Amino acid sequence: MLGIAAAIAVFVVLVGLGVFFLYNSLPGQASAPSTATPPAAAEEAGEADDSMLYIKVVGEASDVLVRVPGGEVLTDATMTQGQFLSYDHAELEVTLGDPEAVEVYVNGELKDLSEAGDGYSFMAEAA
Known part of the structure; x- marks a missing residue:
């Protein structure tokens, strides 16, 4: 029974991480400030x-x-x-x-x- 609970916990954590990274990959949704690309001449x-x-x-x-x-x-x-x-x-x-x-x-x-x-x-x- 303990093994099934651990497997479910790992599954929930992996799904949560997947949702987190998917959300942050959407344009304008990053949690950290993005750095602008410097001009080509810079x-x-x-x-x-x-x-x-x-x-x-x-x-x-x-x-x-x-x-x-x-x-x-x-x-x-x-x-x-x-x-x-x-x-x-x-x-x-x-x-x-x-x-x-x-x-x-x-x-x-x-x-x-x-x-x-x-x-x-x-x-x-x-x-």
Whole structure:
């Protein structure tokens, strides 16, 4: 009799786990927060390069929007510490959610963002 009770208990646990994992696999149902995929141009670590625009997250995180003026959005993502991106275009529109969390180099020169507030936008142009 004890063996049957143990088998039923194991069966109930396995069914419960199956339901739990099935529920969590449904879109928007995860119990833990999901991590967004970083933009294609964002990588881990890295040093400033010769690109016209180079952005590296040195703080916790920042929303970053980079686009060609009046055109294509190149990056629109929340980037986290250590991620960076770089672009070589003649002109780009850049918006930073938290300017204190990033280092921005335009044409190889560090841009002073000490006076910039949240949602700071600027135009980056090739030298």
